[in-house]
Amino acid sequence: MISQLNPRQREAVRYIDGPLLVLAGAGSGKTSVITRKIAYLVETCGYQARHIAAVTFTNKAAREMRERVGTLISGQAARGLTISTFHNLGLNFLRREHKKLGYKAGFSIFDAEDALGLIRDILIAEHGGDSDQASVVQNRISAWKNDMVTAEQAVAGATGPADMLCAQAYVRYQRALRAYNAFDFDDLILLPVQLLQSDPDTLAEWQQRIRYLLVDEYQDTNTTQYALVNLLVGSRQGLTVVGDDDQSIYAWRGARPENLAQLAQDFPHLKVIKLEQNYRSTGRILRAANTVIANNPHVFEKALWSEYGPGEPIRVICCPNEDAECERVVTEILDHRLRRGGQYRDYAILYRGNHQARLLELKLQQFQVPYRLSGGTSFFARNEVKDVMAYLRLLINPDDDSAFLRIINVPRRKIGASTLEGLATYAGERGIGLLAACDELGLQTVLPEAAVGRLREFADWLAQVRRRAQGDDPIDAIRGMLTDIDYEGWLHQNASAPAVAERRFANVLALVEGLQKTLERDDASERDSTGNDNGIEAAIARLVLRDLMERQEEEDDSADKVQLMTLHASKGLEFPHVYIIGLEEDLLPHRNSIDTDNIEEERRLCYVGITRARQTLTLTYCSRRKQYGEMQACEPSRFLAELPEDDLEWEGRTGTDPAASKTRAQETLAGLRNLFD
């Protein structure tokens, strides 16, 4: 098990005498280290699997890790092992401990969209605020939560009137969530941290439970996540974290790469091991990555090397415009694949912004190249999925007013705005949820009889569904519910074409099927001794966290298609042949990042892109590009100048060298020429 590792990796696996930081460069086999260390802890060190937790950021990473651990140790030995995302860990924590925080069972989890809607409502109620401000406020609140700042602390520390406005919205937002018996994504980390900080008994229980903690992608942790790690580890110091500060590309989302350095201060006996041998890329690709990232300041110096040969030169291609750029990349893939007899899935096209995918798609279709575009509107953002999710949420959490409002008229139940207004006022006065208010006798005094009748009918029906769902076949109850409301019919009624409705209903069925799968899997595996939940609740909560729906993804993953994704989305992946397009000033160092002096993160983004490539790497840029309807001259990215000249093969570079320094007159001329293109 350990013999296949290099000496550094072996050391990282075997070191268990104290906290360990593994600085793992791109492609250095960090997942191998984590998975083998888990196996080592269980098989050699006598740890029970249920006392070990490994934490990742994505479901995908967690799934992969689980699979790889599964090949190393038996299912029996792995029993009780926790491998999950930070959010899933927080969710499991809250499933056990929510009562200590004053929440009821069956709580809801609001996704970003639900949260935005709630904030919008709050702003409107306060001072008819713009809906545009809502997302700003949402980001501010999220930033506070990621920084471990409570609503009260935010109010106390607000820096100006605008900040104060956000802080007050935060207070109201948090109150609303509590009233709805709901958490948002950030709460899944923040509230466990708050409870662990304030309740020594709970802290002791969890520290007793998790005796060895492993954290992947540590550079992506935010302040709150770091606090969670710190609390769980406690004095036992059973901790291994793996990370790479050069791959920190989520600082804008609250990630604190300095948490890597912070670790050395918080754990004086921290051992640091560097993994610098790369098992992925050719020498030239690696050298390019190293020289680019060398332009960033470093706390920990590291240099990737590999035993592979130099490989092919890195090609840098200048195209006249974005149309030519996309066409060039597509035809080149076509040509290259034919010549080398490879597969489409060996190729990835990476870019900075999603909008760049549009033209690529067009060209790929034109040349009939199969492709897979990751990102875009996610399955869970679809209206039909959100509708059904709202039904499910309301089913297990009657206090979820957000869900209630979403589906009360889907399909039409002739319950209008004024009825809902009356209901909301009534519920607000009594401090109860909207659904609970439907059953109140006093409702008749404030609303017309017909309206009250319709509300009752809905509430009674839902109560009936709930009773059925609590029986032994919840999935059947849910299917029955969808039949009751004739959701398929509603979709057909609202779709522009029958095919659209059919696709939407297929999504709904996939959702229900996914739910069933999770339920069965949770049944089969141990029930985690959580006791008081009836399975369906846990499964629905996990649904909100986008866990499951694996089959669809896998089918897509294995298809032979060219992969299209943003540089961000490419992190953690690798491809034999990588194309990065749009290496231009204002695009790859993005305009906003230049303005806010965030070049270093853009450089890391570039580094991440380069290190995705195994065999060949091609970089493209345009001399002119249409932006906001206007042709504009482009400057090659500064990152191109940072590449090792000897390993490059330029093509189409205009002029001799100072391609960038055009005179104003030349630019004007170029602009004029474009008018005639």
Add this chain to the structure above:
DNA sequence: CATCGTATAGTTTTT
């Protein structure tokens, strides 16, 4: 309530 038209913005988004 639905549809049409206009106004407006226009990075990255693991959960």
Add this chain to the structure above:
DNA sequence: CTATACGATG
């Protein structure tokens, strides 16, 4: 320029 979101109007 183009997608989207919101508002006005029938």
